[in-house]
Every structure is written in structure tokens, then in C-alpha cells.
Amino acid sequence: MEQKKTDIDVLANGLISGDRKALSRAITLVESDNREHRQQATELLERILPHRKTSLRIGITGTPGVGKSTFIESFGLFLVKENELNVAVLAIDPTSSKTKGSILGDKTRMSELAQEKNVYIRPSPSKGSLGGVTAASMESIYLLEAAGFDTIIVETVGVGQSETAVHGMVDFFLLLIQPASGDQLQGIKRGIVEMADGIVVNKADGSLMDKAVETSKEYYQALQMMPSVRDDWRTKVMHCSALEHRNMDGIWEMIREFESKRRSSGKLLENRKLQELSWFDHSLREGLLEIMMEYDEWNTRKEEVRERIRSGQVSPFQGAEELLSKLKINLGPGN
């Protein structure tokens, strides 16, 4: 009764047994927009989803110049060397499609970490839309978990909605900032501070030491004015020096405290289920809107109504009602 093994079976088995080449090929597959590749990716994911290992997913964000690469290198080395963990680093950068070939860039900027045996660094997929990047990244997390990684770091440069996307796929969300006086806004976007489970002031070294301590105090105080994102966790603020490898243990302790608390209460896994169902709903909504956007007749009529709204002839709600009343929707035959 032996069946001929398909390529996807070989790929899945290679990935599960820890073959790095298989892992890289698999990630490239889930990143592809090609219709045939999508079908193969579906098959692959179906095969590997049950084999996923327990992992901790950490999101890291921060504006350019804050020292994200240095931080991830220092923190990653600490996890690998001091805690014997397998660490994977994924990047989400919706702008990378413009530059392409960021593989070299990513490996160069974390050169020491990249040389570690138990580390896998994957640059951002160079798909166009955040939606595509998001799906690819989330599915890459599944692949990494099936490949045996226990700590998955998802890094984002914080362009557009990418922080929200990363927040929706990780267990712990860390915001990296730099020492700066309170009235300098550091280009941090609205809502990001409130999404953070931990805020870490980097560059607490040399002449910036005092300022780093001051900045962390200021953020601590500002946080008292804001409600918590999680009902069982109050955002913590600390400082560190990635350059001098200082306080990586403190940060890890904070994340571990968060993890153990939420794992034992069941909230961590519950949150992941909610994240997944919310991605499903999100994808349906976005997909629905995409289908509409590609429907020329709809766009033409919509533009006509927009024009009437702009010139104050119709209320936005009535304009929408008018358009929607003409819509016919149905599902084709099932499987």
C-alpha cells in the first residue's frame, strides 16, 4: 500500500526533522503569491500544523535608530548561550519590497547571532501588501514551530499598520525606545505605547545612562495615565544596553514572568486562538473588500456617489444604502 511520496511530503518531513534547507524552501513557498504555490503551501501546512512545538512568540518594534538589530543580536545570543534555546528571527517590513535582496542585509546586521547553530534568521518577505506579508509571516511562524524553534522573535520596523499586525501574531509585545527627554516624541505612533507588554529603553550606557533612567521613569509615569491592554498584566518599563549586553537577563525575566502567568492561566493559548480567529475574520473582510475593489462596475458607481457626497447632495449613509441595495451575492457550489 506504499504511495509515492510527493515533493510536499519530502519537504514536510525535512522541515520537521530540522533540515534548514527544507525550512527555507518551505518559507519561500508560503511567501509566494503564485496560485500553484498557494496550493502546495496549503498541502504543506496541513501536513505540518499538527507537529508544532510549544513556542514563545515575542514581537519587537521600535523606530529606526533605536538599536533593534543590536538589541535582537544581544538578546538572541543571551537566549541561545545562557538558556540553550532555539531562536528564530522573522522580520516584517512592508517597505522591503522596494529594496529586495534584504537577506544579506539581515544577516550582516546580526552577524554574530547568525553564526549560532541554534539560530535561524529570516528577512522580511518582499511581497507588496501588508496583508500578504502578514499571512506569510504568520504561516512562517507555524513552519518554524514545526521545525522545532522554541523562541520566535518577530521584528517590525513600524511602518503603516505593521505593529498591529505583529501584535496580532505574538504572545509578548516589546517596544524598544531610546533615551530622550519627554517632549521629544521619538516618532512613536499612536497606540503603540498602549499595545506594549514591555517598554525597554535601550542605549543605557556611557553618557546616555542618566537620560535612559530618566526616560524610563517618564514612560512609567505616562503609563499610569493609560489603561492596560491585558487584564492580567501591567506594562513594565526597563532600560538596557544592547551594546554592552546589559540587563538582557532582566528583560528575559520579565517576559518569563508574563509567559508563566499566562500559560498557567490558559490565557496565552486562548489568546492565540483568538488571534487566529481574528486573522480569519480579518482576511475574510479584507478579501471581500478586495473582490469589490476589483469589480469595475462597483467602483464606477461608488465614485459617482462619492462625487455627490463631496458636493453635499447626499448624506454618506444614504449614499451607501443606495449602492448596497443593488448588490447580489452568492456562494458557488461547495466542495
Next chain:
Amino acid sequence: MEQKKTDIDVLANGLISGDRKALSRAITLVESDNREHRQQATELLERILPHRKTSLRIGITGTPGVGKSTFIESFGLFLVKENELNVAVLAIDPTSSKTKGSILGDKTRMSELAQEKNVYIRPSPSKGSLGGVTAASMESIYLLEAAGFDTIIVETVGVGQSETAVHGMVDFFLLLIQPASGDQLQGIKRGIVEMADGIVVNKADGSLMDKAVETSKEYYQALQMMPSVRDDWRTKVMHCSALEHRNMDGIWEMIREFESKRRSSGKLLENRKLQELSWFDHSLREGLLEIMMEYDEWNTRKEEVRERIRSGQVSPFQGAEELLSKLKINLGPGN
């Protein structure tokens, strides 16, 4: 060539000439869910939209107990008596459908203001959904503008997404808070502080005076940590006593500064156009999702996929792709 005037013509003319009964009937009409009423409302709005007066729309939010009614009464009296303005007050309270008959309630709680000749107070529509309440409120604003009101206050109790809705229909958004030490969160929701153009600490009187000053300083400092919502306006923080009618002039001055700045730059009207087009897009999206939600076959298939996501058999993105690929959408014949 004289045509027989329809009821809607009579209503529109009454409203435009300042008849309060016509105004009330018109608002009741736009609040109705009834299909025939919706058609009449469309007709009415088409008639009155070109007759709208230049107005300033002010949104006011704050948690229960902060003194919103007292504030609106004191501020409204100041506007009417000292500035000879015509003031309309709308409330948005998605929970009011449970209690109904809040008309009496609203008039009672602002009894002195309600007696003023140039004041019109309208309680929250008792529709079920926020979407319905929002459309009704936005369309009521149009009616009030056609009826000649120059200052329109939209009040919200801050339930669910109602603050965001109000923020999307006003020019200036004011957050009312009460004196409290920094670590008491006052139940203020995430994002609300960041949406505010002005934050006013009420109850700066008697024994709470010092605390009110302190609270406003704390909020001022916290705001330095957050980026501005508008590129031409930095959120201001002040304190007042609605009970003792103190600093109403200061608050009005702040709002006037905001208005004159944004009116002369064209940003105020530009923002309204953007708000309207964004309500249109929002209504289309919501309407589309509503149509899908009422489609049983879609729900059944969706639930099947959700089940497979929950049990870890399929990725959320692939589940969505699978469902969407079966969808057929088309528009019926045009007008």
C-alpha cells in the same frame, strides 16, 4: 406650473424657517429604521442639505460621574448668554435603547439650559446598533445646521466605539475628566486621550481644587509622550468648575483658537469632507458585512472553517482564501 407640495416639502420648509416642531419631526424621521421613513428621509435630506449654515461641531466625552451634564449646561449657557450663539445638544448613547424615554431624562438633567430660547436639546436615538445611532446623529447634525444652529454639541457616554464615532463627526473633540491622582485610571478607554483636542479637568472647586490642578499637570506631561492627532494642533489641558461656572471663557477661547486656525487654513472643511467620505466607506464596509452576515449559507461554511482553524487543521489565511474563492458578487441594474 404650481405643484402640489408634499409633506416632505412642508417639513423641509418648516425646518429651514426655524420651526422647532418641524425640526423634531425631521430628526425622528432620520432616526427611523422603517423603509418608507428612510425614503422620506432621503428626500428630506436632499432638500435641506444645500441650506446648511456654517456651524462648529464640538464633541464631548467623559466617563459617568465626571459631570458632563453640568458641564454642558454651564458651557451651553455661556455660549448662549455671553456669545449669543444658537446651541444644539445631541447625545449619542448606544445603551439608551434599553431605557427608552430618555427625553425627559435629558431635559431634566440640563433644566436651565433647556429653558433657553436659542437652545435645542435632543436625547440619544433609541436605535439598537451604534451604526444606526451614528447615521441618525450625523444626519441630525445636517438637520440642525439647516435649522440655523451655529454651535452643535455632540455628547457621548463613551460606551463601546461611540467616542470614535463622535470623533468622526465633529470638528473639535473634548475629553472631560475629573481630579484624580495619576495612578487612578478613571476608566478612560485606550485611544481616547490621544483623540482629544482638549482635555478639561472638571470639578476644580472647593476641596478638589488642588487635585484638579495637579491632574491637569499630570495629563499635560503624559501628553508629551504621545504624538498629536492633528498636524497643526497640540492637545491642550485645562481645568474648570462647571458647578461654579468657572473658566468657560478659557475653554471657549481654546476652541475658538482651534477653529479660527483650522478654518483659515481650510483644514476644518477639508476634515469634514474626509469624515464624510470615511463614513461612506465605513457604511459600505459595514453594510457589506451585514449582507454577508444575513446570508445563511455563508455563515454555515464560515463556521465550518472556524472549527478547522480552532482545531489547528488550517491556517486562518488559507481558510479565508478557500471561502472567498467560492464567492460570486454582482450589481443589479442601475437607476
